[in-house]
Amino acid sequence: MRDLIVFGEDFGGLPSSTQHIITRLNPQRRILWVNSIGLRRPRLSASDMKRAYSKLFSKNTNKGSMATKVDSIPSNMEVISLKTLPAPKFAWERKLAKSWMASQLAPTLERLEFNNPILWTSLPTAADLCGHINESSVVYYCGDDFGALAGVDHKTVIQHENKLTDKANLILTASEAMQQRFPACKTQLLRHGVDYERFSTPVPRADDLPTGKPIAGFYGSLSNWLDYDLINQTAKAMPDWNFVFIGQNELGYNPFVELDNIHLLGPRPHHQLPSYCQHWDVSLLPFILNEQIKACSPLKLMEYVACGTPVITTRFPALKPFEDQVNVVNDSRQLIDCLSCYQSLTPCQSRSVENESWQQRSQFVDWLLELL
Missing domain, CATH: 3.40.50.2000 (Glycogen Phosphorylase B;)
Incomplete structure (x- = not known):
């Protein structure tokens, strides 16, 4: 059973469908959860500055200070935060963000002895990492229409999503409307569940x-x-x-x-x-x-x-x-x-x-x- 690298929201907050699904996978599957890498650039607001500070200066694993607030991390999961440029737009920004994230991931993947893991991302902004972390397959879980989602840099995120669509081996969508936007040959409807x-x-x-x-x-x-x-x-x-x-x-x-x-x-x-x-x-x-x-x-x-x-x-x-x-x-x-x-x-x-x-x-x- 292959290991899984998951790019999702910040773990431990109000759970998204990604968190509901991933935390219930077979406990024999080891999971590295990467907290949100962002869907828009920070703005000059108190809330954005506070969040940016937390991302830049928190310890990056669930052994650090951030995770002391989280009591629901499964035993087969490790949670990390990466320092990056949120929603990079220009080619040089994207290249820098990719290299920065990959260099932070490498020692963790080596320590965990992840070999040929599956890369699962619920965030289009992880697209540039495809092919750069020794993953064996790429899964894109599309739970939202990022072209219309509030609080997102729409044009930038759609550019990332287009690349991710090309790179993904499997695309999962939460609704039929979103399913129709992707190639039928590799897209599967995955309706939401309920606790x-x-x-x-x-x-x-x-x-x-x-x-x-x-x-x-x-x-x-x-x-x-x-x-x-x-x-x-x-x-x-x-x-x-x-x-x-x-x-x-x-x-x-x-x-x-x-x-x-x-x-x-x-x-x-x-x-x-x-x-x-x-x-x-x-x-x-x-x-x-x-x-x-x-x-x-x-x-x-x-x-x-x-x-x-x-x-x-x-x-x-x-x-x-x-x-x-x-x-x-x-x-x-x-x-x-x-x-x-x-x-x-x-x-x-x-x-x-x-x-x-x-x-x-x-x-x-x-x-x-x-x-x-």
Whole structure:
């Protein structure tokens, strides 16, 4: 069973689909996880400068200071951070970034005695490393449409993705829309899974959920893919409902009107989310149908379904397998009508995703990797 070098997000934060899949692979497969090498250049902001400082001056392995915050690293995995130029654009920058990363990887790969490993990247910006770290095969896991993803240097990242598409032996995509962008001969659909046991097993109610009114809730980043006008209009019209939002505000400003029934709780660890979504009355997916949402398959959709509470959502392509379980609205009037009769809404059938676990997705990936 070949070893795996994985380029993904920073390990230990809110888990992406990459982290869900990789941590459940066969424990006999040794894994070197490389924390995020970036999808855009840093900006002159406090958050970007803090992150850049952390990347430049932290110790580079999970034996160092960064990993003391992470208690979920599997025994077959080592986590490292590389110093690099995020999202290099020009040829000289790309050459420098490639050489810098390869030189940092070399001693770790030698120490771990990785021979002919598989290179798995969920970030197009690892493309220039292909063929330079003695990998035997390249897997590109495309979980997002990087040409539309917020917070990304789109033109630069697409240039990297085009190279990665040529170099990859296997391309995995999270949605059919993304699958159509790549060569059919080496592209495989890998739909998202769900941590069914975590989200379907009853847990106590979170202490900071508001009381006294029904709750419509959402968790996830507050970014430009949410329909804030829809929420603001609905919250104004329904003061007898609480609207709860859990997640990092990535906008830099508060997109909601100041109302007593809109509650921004901030981010919460992934394992705590069931204590919220199991206890609100309706789960919301109030997306704007932009290019990113057209291609995406949000993890929270299947997690909401596993919880079993009714889901009210705007329409987007990834809803198709769940159309008979969710309640689709097109505007604030329809959302208000749904909330007004929420006790008679179509509930989600939790057991419908029981056989869609991340463990099953990982077993399929293990099989694919052995074919390379």
